Amino acid sequence: MRSEQSTEYRVELAINAVIDLDPIYERIDAENSQGAAEWYNGLEELVFSLDRLPNRGMRTPEDKTLRQLLYGNKPHVYRIIYLVNEDERRVFVAHIRHGARDAFQPQNIWK
Secondary structure, three states: OOOOOOOOOEEEEOHHHHHHHHHHHHHOOOOOOHHHHHHHHHHHHHHHHHHOOHHHOEEOOOOOOOEEEEEOOOOOOEEEEEEEEOOOOEEEEEEEEEOOOOOOOHHHOOO
16 A cells, blocks of 8 residues: 655745735725625635645746745735745745735845
């Protein structure tokens, strides 16, 4: 009998990514709007879906070692910026940023 290896990755959020989520929640007024709450839940689901097929995101223009997934519709598109560590089977989410924000400095993303 052959044992199956898990194909899942562990998804971890950097402090910046956690801090990014609160203003998004407040900005869309998710506490008082069912539609906004569903949108926010979809964003979180996309983040944690990186446990499967994390390399599906495109490379970021700021740093080719980082990847991104986009969530939302124009003009309200958010970038989920992350790094995949294949050796440890981990995904490190660095930022969740509005797509209209200025480019980030890759050397500062893990603070």
